[in-house]
Amino acid sequence: MSKSLPYSVKDVHYDNAKFRHRSFFKVITQTLFTSDMKRECVSCSTGKFLGLFMIFGLACLMLTHASKTPSVTDGLSKGLGTNEEQKVVTDVGVRFKKLLRRAPRLPPRLSGNEKVSSGIFTGKPNEHDEEKWKARQRNVKEAFTHAWSGYKKFAMGYDELLPLSMQGFDGLGGLGATVVDSLDTAMIMGLEEVVSEAGSWIESNLLERISQKGDVNLFETTIRVLGGLLSAYHLSGGDQDMNLANTGPKPTIYLEIAKKLADRLLSAFTSSPTPIPYSDVLLKNSSAHPSSNLLSSTSEVSTLQLEFNYLSAISGDPKYKTEGMKVFAHFKTLPKVEGLVPIYVSPHSGEFIGQEIRLGSRGDSYYEYLIKVWLQLRSIQDGNFTYLYDMYEEAMRGVRHLLVQKTIPNELVFVGELPGGSKGSFSPKMDHLVCSAFSTLEFLGIP
Numbered sequence: 001m002s003k004s005l006p007y008s009v010k011d012v013h014y015d016n017a018k019f020r021h022r023s024f025f026k027v028i029t030q031t032l033f034t035s036d037m038k039r040e041c042v043s044c045s046t047g048k049f050l051g052l053f054m055i056f057g058l059a060c061l062m063l064t065h066a067s068k069t070p071s072v073t074d075g076l077s078k079g080l081g082t083n084e085e086q087k088v089v090t091d092v093g094v095r096f097k098k099l100l101r102r103a104p105r106l107p108p109r110l111s112g113n114e115k116v117s118s119g120i121f122t123g124k125p126n127e128h129d130e131e132k133w134k135a136r137q138r139n140v141k142e143a144f145t146h147a148w149s150g151y152k153k154f155a156m157g158y159d160e161l162l163p164l165s166m167q168g169f170d171g172l173g174g175l176g177a178t179v180v181d182s183l184d185t186a187m188i189m190g191l192e193e194v195v196s197e198a199g200s201w202i203e204s205n206l207l208e209r210i211s212q213k214g215d216v217n218l219f220e221t222t223i224r225v226l227g228g229l230l231s232a233y234h235l236s237g238g239d240q241d242m243n244l245a246n247t248g249p250k251p252t253i254y255l256e257i258a259k260k261l262a263d264r265l266l267s268a269f270t271s272s273p274t275p276i277p278y279s280d281v282l283l284k285n286s287s288a289h290p291s292s293n294l295l296s297s298t299s300e301v302s303t304l305q306l307e308f309n310y311l312s313a314i315s316g317d318p319k320y321k322t323e324g325m326k327v328f329a330h331f332k333t334l335p336k337v338e339g340l341v342p343i344y345v346s347p348h349s350g351e352f353i354g355q356e357i358r359l360g361s362r363g364d365s366y367y368e369y370l371i372k373v374w375l376q377l378r379s380i381q382d383g384n385f386t387y388l389y390d391m392y393e394e395a396m397r398g399v400r401h402l403l404v405q406k407t408i409p410n411e412l413v414f415v416g417e418l419p420g421g422s423k424g425s426f427s428p429k430m431d432h433l434v435c436s437a438f439s440t441l442e443f444l445g446i447p
Contacts, residue, residue: 173216175209181224184231192247199248210261213283220301227307229258274350275326289405295344301327303365303444305373332387338398342431358417360431367395
């Protein structure tokens with residue numbers, strides 16, 4: 001049987017319960033009759049008397065407090081009810097409520113030795129021991145090799161492997177997304193056998209797939225397949241006119257396939273009546289169409305520019321960068337909420353749709369690419385891209401003001417959402433994609 005975690009599901013339920021309002025009557029009854037006091041007090045007459053006496057005293061105190069609170073009329077006519085007096089009464093009431101509240105039950109604290117043995121990073125110098133990091137590096141490489149061997153055996157050429165049924169599945173358009181997306185990682189790790197296998201498959205199969213496949217998502221295909229090809233080109237020395245890879249195709253093979261794919265993906269931009277591209281592309285006939293709800297995700301249309309800009313730089317053809325950067329130039333003109341934007345945008349009107357704002361799905365990488373694209377393009381002569389940095393800075397101030405909150409009473413930082421686009425509609429929900437934002441919050445000095 002597995003050991004229970006120090007902070008269990010019951011603690012989560014308890015924390016959730018702390019946010020629910022409890023009436024004065026419920027405070028009294030829970031304090032007196034849901035604890036060990038119930039068993040101890042009801043068994044003796046003295047306990048019963050003290051319990052009744054306490055309730056009676058509290059009731060008198062509340063009645064006295066209510067009767068002595070001066071009204072506005074009394075204050076004007078008798079010179080009573082000054083700000084100082086009202087503040088004293090208010091402070092007494094707040095302290096009284098705190099006395100009635102049960103103390104929060106905190107999760108157990110781990111000692112220093114327990115933290116180290118459980119794998120929690122403590123910041124001590126021995127955590128940076130070279131041998132330990134080398135061992136961890138080997139473990140990561142072994143995990144990657146194990147995952148690749150399973151994929152190659154059961155699903156080679158499919159987008160992904162279903163590990164339980166041990167079958168391949170094309171969930172991203174059938175372009176062999178795992179093969180292409182894994183190639184640059186294998187190059188970084190120096191796994192030449194994997195580089196040879198993945199590179200050979202790409203050279204032999206990917207161009208044919210691109211010319212024959214149907215619907216693909218513009219965003220997913222750009223970041224996984226186009227991005228994977230461009231990374232392989234860069235890591236194999238293509239932009240240095242060198243061939244640094246000992247195995248696999250020449251770098252120019254990756255570049256040529258990337259251009260063929262990007263040419264078809266451009267139809268998402270050229271088919272749209274606004275600078276906002278459609279979400280889906282039919283590769284086999286280079287056409288595009290909107291999603292079923294006729295909208296595009298804000299994060300998806302703004303998470304294409306790094307790849308398209310780089311492709312223009314290495315190919316010498318500006319059309320990819322031109323189409324991609326139209327999106328950010330258009331977003332600059334749209335109204336925002338302290339730099340924050342809704343998660344949907346219409347390719348037909350070019351306007352944001354709805355008022356839901358979040359750093360999670362459909363909103364996350366819009367903010368990420370603002371700063372990354374600025375870093376990518378800031379050194380270009382005659383390129384005025386400072387607006388990207390300005391938009392990012394304004395958005396991060398908006399995040400800090402509107403989305404960053406702390407839990408009660410432990411003051412743990414979390415990033416919420418604005419379902420209605422304003423502070424008054426704040427929601428404490430936070431999905432897993434928001435976790436990537438905490439490095440930014442730390443950089444901005446948010447504890």
